Every structure is written in C-alpha cells, then in structure tokens.
Amino acid sequence: MIFFAQMRFPRPDFEDYVEPAMNLETQVADGIYLRLAVLAILLLFTGLAAYRWRSRRVLLLLSALSLLLLGFVFSACPCPVGMYQNVLAGWFTDYPLTLGVLLLFVLPLAVALYYGRLFCMGGCPLGAMQELLHFKTLQVPLWLDRIGRQLALALLLVGGVTAASGGGFHLCHGDPYFVIFSFGVSWTHLAVAGVMILLGVFVCRPYCRYMCPYGVLLRLCALAAPRKIAITGGDCISCRLCEQSCPNGAIVAPEPLKAAESPEQGRRRLGWLLALTPYVIILCAWAGYSLAGPLCAVHHDVKLLQSLDGNLRSDATVAFASSGRPLSELRDSVAQQRRRMRIGLTISGAIVGLAMMLELMALSRRRSPGRTYEVDAGLCVACGRCYDVCPVEHMTVKLRKACPPAAKSDA
Secondary structure, X not given: OHHHHHHHOOOOOOOOOOOOOOOHHHHHHHHHHHHHHXXXXXXXXXXXXXXXXXXXXXXXXXXXXXXXXXXXXXXXXXXXXXXXXXXXXXXXXXXXXOHXXXXXXXXXXXXXXXXXXHHHHHOOHXXXXXXXXXXXXXXXXXXXXXXXXXXXXXXXXXXXXXXXXXXXXXXXXXXXXXXXXXXXXXXXXXXXXXXXXXXXXXXXXXXXHHOOHHHHHHHHHHHOOOOOXXXXXXXXXXXXXXXXXXXXXXXXXXXXXXXXXXXXXXXXXXXXXXXXXXXXXXXXXXXXXXXHHHHHOOOHHHHHHHHXXXXXXXXXXXXXXXXXXXXXXXXXXXXXXXXXXXXHHHHHHHHHHHHHHHHHHHHHXXXXXXXXXXXXXXXXXXXXXXXXXXXXXXXXXXXXXXXXXXHHXXX
16 A cells, blocks of 8 residues: 555655655554443443343443444444454555554453454444334244345455555445445445334344454454353243344244254255355355456556556556666566465355355254253344343332342341
8 A cells, every 4th residue: 555655756856865764653553442441341331230230221231322423423433344344454555554443452352252242233333323223023034044144244354464465444335334434435335224123113223234254353343252241130930022022133032932843954054055065165266266357457566567558658657667667577476466365265254155055054943951041142232122121120120129138147
C-alpha cells in the first residue's frame, strides 16, 4: 500500500526537501483508545447483566447504547468485519497497524475465551441493530442453519487471504450494515442493507449467523470458555420454553426429548456423509481456486500491469515510469500474488467443505442421555431470552427477593 502511494505521489526532485514525519499512532490514538474504553465498559456491564443480574432488559439497554455510541457516534468502529482484515494486512504487508486497532481486535476475543460471546450482544453495533429490530422468529431448519453458517467461515478465509496478500479489504465494501453508519454510500449498498434489515425482522441476526467473519473467531473462542450461560439456577422442568424462545439454535435439548431415530438410521446417514465428504472438499477447493482469478484482478499491482501492457496512461502508470522500477520486477510480483491467492483460496475452500461436512456429522451424533437443557456456548450470544422465559428462573428470583441472604443467616 505504501509503495503504491509512493508511486502515485513521488518525492520532489529538489535536494533540500525534508520528508515530513507521519505518526499514525499519534493521529488516531485518542479516538481509538476512547473507542476501546467505551467497548471495555460495555463488555463489563454486559457480563454483569448476563451472569449476575440475569436481566434481558439490561442487555437490551446495553445493545441500544452500543448501537448509539459505537454505531452512530463512532461510525461503526470497532467494525467486526474490518478489524481482522486490518490486523492481517498489518501483519503480512506494510499496511500501518496501530496498537489501538490491535487491542480492539483482541479484547472481544479475550473476553469470549472466558465468558463467551458478550461482544455480540453488548459491544457490536451491527449485532445490536439486528437484536433490536427482530420482531418475530422464523425458525431455520437445523441442517440448513449449520450449512449456512459456513458462509461466514468462507468470508473469513477469503477476506483474510486477500487482506494478507495486499489485495485490499473487499468485505468492508460489501458490508450491508456498515453503510448505514458511514452515510454517503451508493443506493446499491443501501438496498442490500435494507434487504438484510427486513430479513432480520423475521430471522434473528441473519448477518451474525451467516455472514460475520469475526463471529467465527468468537465462536471458536467461546467453545473453550469455562464460564457459560446457565438457563436456570434450579431444577429443569422440561417445559421447552427456553428452546422455543432461542432464535439462534443455541439450546440443546436432552437426548430423550429429541426426535426418535433408530441407531441404524443414524449410522446410515453418517455413512452417506462420510462417503460424500471427499467430493464436497474437492468441489469447495475448486470453487476457491476459481475465485482467485476475479479477486486477483482487483489487486493494484495486477491492474497496474494490465494498464502498462495495454499502453493506458494513468496516474499510476506515470508514477511507475518515474519510479525507475523494472517492469520485470512488477511481473514477478504479480505472478507471486496470483500464486499466493490460488494456493490460499484453494486451501480455504477445502477447509470450508470439511467444516460443512463435520457440522452435518455432528447432527448425527448421539449425546449421552441427560435431563436438562444445555447451552451451546459457540452459538449463544448472551441475549437473555432463555432465562427471561424460564418459570424456574422467575421462581428463583422471587424466592431470592423474599428471602435475601441476610435474612436467611438471621434465621
């Protein structure tokens, strides 16, 4: 990126020119660290609301604050789509990466490693918008939901490969929710955002579940978290209200309450999935390889080489001619870029295919018999719907208020 800027704006020829020092960290530090402080406070109170107060009302209030502050005041920063691309570009290329941006990227993941996906509920303006606009839940079939979630994994890998190779931040240009906070975007982007918002009224968090690349990282971290949301502190009465209220499919029913299926049927379906796995992996790897060509075409070095080969005059070609850089060096750079993209996207496609089949195989797995509902920490976004509808939780709260700890000790 920096080299391309130097080609467009070369140094003046006079000898007494002194290049001004640019300290990007100093320029953006105040704004970044202010955002970091606000995010840390929101995550702190989200954790208290989810684990100690167990109040969905407070969680919704924190979502509204996140939407207002991190969304409209700070223009959707931190953006879950752009953060990881900034980090990868700064790590593998000469793109400037500041400490503040790195901390914004790491903080929600560190919290998820211990407390789960609190960021999705109380720290992400995109998630807050979907949470507040959701009105009526239309349940997505479980198998379709698991397959659809692999789109987010694909976007994570594709965006990571392009950013790490210096190809730009393509996912940010297509982020349907970021355009709402940035203003001044095209009508096409606004139309896409409108469709996603309308879909989110009936399908809870469609972007978070099926398109958010940062959500994939949060899900992996949350699976290792020692603290998990508990539906109720008392004995489960199997009323199924928590399962019916969860729009994200994060409530796992006890084994006896699942749909009856013979072991033979499960083994037969698992056998078919195992047989299809190699073909799905090869197909997805081929799709990734095919995607390398169009993505390489938008790389600045590739476009520059095409302009030079076509004898097209532009600011970039003039800057390149005055830079003294050999054309053979540019051709080698483009060839290396194309090779990296092909290898990276082919491997990414294979990973997506394998993950898709593993998700489907997991649906065929029989858990050990249990008597209570469990929370899938990887899918739970700490929305609080489950303990908001749980009658045992309501009775526990009433007893706690009627007999506080101090009164019990006096008795």
